[in-house]
Amino acid sequence: MAEERELILKLGKKITDRIPYKLGMEKLTVNDPEYWGLAGVVTDEMAEVALCMDVRKPITLPKLAKKTKKPEAELEKLLQEMAVVGIIEYNWENPQHEKQYILPMYVPGSAEFMVMNKEQVEKHTEVADFFENMSRLPLEKVTPMVPLGGAGIGMHVIPVEKAIPAAQESADVEHISHWLKKYKDKYAIGQCSCRLQQRVRGEGTGDIEGEWCIGVGDMADFLVQTGRGHYVELDEVLELLERAEKMGYVHQITNIDGEDKIFAICNCAVGVCNALRTSQLFNTPNMSRSAYRAHVTKENCVACGRCVEYCPTGAAKLGQKLCTKNGEITYPKQELPDATKWGPEKWSTDYRDKNQINCYETGTAPCKTACPAHVPVQGYVKMAAEGRYMDALKLIKNENPFPAVCGSICNRRCEDACTRGTIDQAVAIDEIKKFIAEQEMHADKRYIPEIVNHLGTGVDLPQKIAIVGGGPAGLSAAFYCRKMGYPVTVFEKESRPGGMLLNGIPSFRLEKNIIDAEIEVLRQMGVTFKCGVEVGKDVTIQQLREEGFKAFYVAIGAQGGRKAGVPGEDADGVKTGVEFLRSVNLDESTKLSGRTVVVGGGNVAVDVARAALRAGSGEVSMFCLESRDIMPAAKDEVAEAEEEGISVNNSWGPKEILTENGKVKAIVFKKCLSVKDADGRFNPQYDENDLMTVECENVLLSIGQSIVWGDLLKGTKVEIRPNGGAIADPVTYQTAEPDIFVGGDVYTGPRFAIDAIAAGKEGFVSMHRFVNPGQSLTLGRNRREFIELDKNNIDVETFDNAKRQIPGTKAGVAKETFRDLRCTLTEEQIKTEAKRCLGCGASVVDENKCIGCGICTTKCEFDAIHLTRDLPDASRMWKSEDKLKAIAPYALKRQFAIKRNKN
Structure with missing residues (x-):
């Protein structure tokens, strides 16, 4: 056991936010994070100087030199070393604009700054655990007592600005533009400490650290001068904020300096963010929520699920729009601590998975539920009815890159499940999808998805990914990997990519030009195809590793x-x-x-x-x-x-x-x-x-x-089942060879193209996490399960009584030609057919869980979800020193409410 260092114990106690240690009710020991988090990187000399400073009270160099009895030049050098370590910060916020040094509290503060020193945290990994502990332990008992506005304790959600309704009254502090204007002279961006912390701890959820944090004013100078960031112009800040919104990240501002001051704007990912965790883990949203909450206009909602997918708190879930035989469904709400005793039994320790649950138990639209890729059927049907064909195509391609292929050959599980089928005939969903895809085929330009990732928009990532097999699973994985910016190469032993789509399905069901057209999109995205190359024979996996490939997705299909x-x-x-x-x-x-x-x-x-x-x-x-x-x-x-x-x-x-x-x-x-x-x-x-x-x-x-493996797996540890399929993890598809993932028929056995497409997307998620060390392959991946509403317990009062539309056929005798003689529906038929959809699914927002970030509004294509300023008190910003003034009245009111409930 390491020797106890008294100065580190004293410093740990001084900076801690944990009341029992702060007040001497309990003794800090070497086993507490306040000690071991500092001990590896803070010298006794640094601790001695820090102990001469008051927490969050600025002090100039001459004054501190006098207190420490150290020469100014020597002290200044030491203070800079302490700032690089992260135990102190500095600014120039005084009338003389004289540099002054601050001993911050742990979070936001020194624990955060210590992690932002990337080289330091990778060498002293305990610093990452230290940050995690100090952003959680001090809050375990206090969070239920925190009123709206956060009481100056940590971070505060600030909505996506375009989500704030122009017609509503709002406060300046609720607008990012207000803070950018206030600090217009100086911005710097740097590493996200939370993402970095979780990566070092091996608990990343696929949100790679990158430069997501924006320091403003003097903090910008501090980040640059301590090697934590670099200066940027306003247009770069705006690009970063827009990119964060595209990726579904939540804007937050620091909330410990009162109404007129922040020092950073962060773009936070819920799976790793310590600040967002306060509302998720403890179920106490007052800590971070904005003044706004999201509300769904049910009649506009089509249950596409985009808001659900991006909601950082699990507040939005899929439900149903139709009444049951007993009337309209009332959905449950998250319990809040306002009038209830609160402890670990009220927490959600598995929030990273729990908040990924898609549906309420009462279920949602059967079409989306039944589709293996969970394509937002109701959404693209509504867009088709409105003539928004390109928008519909983009919506489909979020989950299925090959709508034209599936329009020809899908086994239509969505139609088998369609609620309309309980009345007369199911909606001709596949015919609508086929029509939408055909519009793009005839367009002058194809839809080429934008590349967006943690490095930028349109920026390639360094890790090369190999796809072995050019069938639907492999091509789907390639599509999503490339969309994220990975250099992707597809190795296909045949002369053309397409796999069983090309070689196993006759043209009278799937014309080859359709396959070629959708694969051409991948080429335009930048996917490389190497055809006539059989991995295992012409090149080995090991040789590809030596060429720099970091992950392999094996999807060769069941071609025998x-x-x-x-x-x-x-x-x-x-x-x-x-x-x-x-x-x-x-x-x-x-x-x-x-x-x-x-x-x-x-x-x-x-x-x-x-x-x-x-x-x-x-x-x-x-x-x-x-x-x-x-x-x-x-x-x-x-x-x-x-x-x-x-x-x-x-x-x-x-x-x-x-x-x-x-x-x-x-x-x-x-x-x-x-x-x-x-x-x-x-x-x-x-x-x-x-x-x-x-x-x-x-x-x-x-x-x-x-499955014909040949020598593909020779020299690897991949295991094969007696039936010839590969053994892999059912969630991640990772095999016994860590960099080899499998998908499609080689894992499931022969299934349909849509099953393979769905598997390909999951394969991408796993490879994305795998090639970025420190990312968990499983955390936060509870997105596969959907629940179908009970079609025997619905009351459909009115509906369009049009008959199911039937496509025509081209001239010719079917059995005499390999050409596909099936026509698509006409545009008039499409609009008639789309109106037959009962629109049975809808998103539902639990207002008690919503933190008002507005991300959902940026993803909705149907004007169905909006923010309203329901909680104006949440915009009140407090100084950390005044937190007891903020907490005491609310805590007292809450205590009375708890007593009333007992009686």
Whole structure:
């Protein structure tokens, strides 16, 4: 154990805000953060000088020299060293503009300044823990007693200025422009101490430190002279503030110097900010909230969820707009300490995850809930109704970079869940999305997302990311990585990117020009494609590491077919469905002669059967284990196949393939009685006496897909499951090889494009955090769960009674061409169809949790959420020395209220 240093103990006690230690009720020890936070970086000589200073009382060099009995030149040098360490600060705020030194309290103050010395905190990591402790421990008992305005204790939220309604009365101190004008001569920007602290502690939540803090006036000089920042002009400050708003950061000003003074404007990320934590951890928003609160205009709200995603406190959640059979839903509100005893049982220690919950338990719009990517369906449908097609496209691309692709092939889980389907027919959501995407296809310019990150707008980050596999999961991950500014390279073993979109889906369902057009957006964003390169064969993961790649997203899909394991399946004329589709997609002149039997009942099997017909097969039939009611293929796709003359035969499984001279002659099926056992496991049971022989020349086995790894994972620690899929963390997708993440079919097994797209975005989040050391891969990622409203408990009083709109078809005979003959809806049909949406979801704001930052208003595209000045007292700013004057009346009033409640 280190030797106890008395001067450090005395200094720790002097600066602390913890009342028991301040008043001598308890003895400070070497185990307290006030001691060990200082001990590693503050010398006894520094402590001796600091002990000659009064907390927050400025003193000039001559006066301090007199008190310390040190020569001025020697003392001045030592004071500068102390300022660099962070134990003191200085300014020139006196009539003579003479430099004066201040011993600050811990927070905001010395603990913060000590962390802002980046080199120091990385060497003495305990300083990061010290800052975390001293921004929390002194507040644990006092926060319930703090009135609106924060009582001069810490930081104060200041709203996004454009969110303040012009028609409302407001105070100057509520406007960032007021403070920028007041300190117009001097600004400096520097590292965010909270982000830096959490990064060093390994608890970052993906908000990288960067230069987010703006020092004003003399603080700007202090930051520059101690190596903590650099001067900037007003236009740079405005750019920083705008960029912070784009990224969803909350503006806060220092709140310890009274009405007329601040020393910094911060742009705070809730997952790491110590100041915002006071309202989240302790559930005591008075500490930081502004004079404003957000309110939703329900009739305008479309439950797109953007306000929910960006709300720093979890005040905004998705609910429903429709009445239940018992009337309108009343949503719960966060309890406040105004008239209640408050302690740890009232805290939310898991607030970083708890505040990421999307929905109230009563649920929200089923379309958004059912979509694997949780695309804001209700939002883009409303925009389509208004003719705002480009806005709708941008809204979609927040969650799905490939709306045109999905408009052609999505399995429409949103429509299956649509509330309108309980009345007549679901809204034609996919057709609306397809129309929106097509408008961009015809536009002179495509929408190219803006790059925004902690270094700037349009700025590239240094960490290179490799995407292995150019299918929907890999391309989605590439899109979001590039949108953040990472240099991204996609390695694709085929000659063109697209994966199974390109090679596994026939053109009559998804035209290749659609895939190419949406991939072209990635190229314009700056994504590099290296095609004809098979990782593991042409280049190894290790070689790519040596080239500077810091993370790998492996999403090669399930590109291999599966055999049935029956006699005769090696005969000439037997292929897997995947193999056949690949050959057709590469060369549409591929021919099949004779009769074809397709074994399988999924969407891929339907594609195989329809492609076989177009390849010249005279007769095509499908056989699958499942009965018609549980057949996995989409009903509309099965209907289209039958319209083309393909026969669909249910409840039959292959027994053997009959051959003659090595070629297929026929296939024998046995009756399937059940597909799964009582526990839901795949375990088909057959009647071996009930057989059917079908003569044919071709058998296409579409009963599953396999993952063809090759040598991709050679030399890595990635583990593979018995079924061939990669083992990875279910939240982060990180494998046993820390820099390798997986997604799409290689993790989940064969699914749909929209599942892969959703996985790709989560893969991006993990890689973004991974390549920035100190970021937790899991904290604050509780965004996946959505709850569907109870469609059996709604009361729909009025609705547009138009029938579901049906798209037309182009001239031609479907079974004779590989072209997609499906048309999109007309613009008139789109507007008619969009009005059929019941608009069942809406955001709901808990006013007790709202801190009035206004970020939600900047994300809303529907004029549905606004700030109102409900709490004018929250704009009162106090000096730290006067905090008891602010706290005492409120604390007394609260105590009376608690007693009344007891009685």
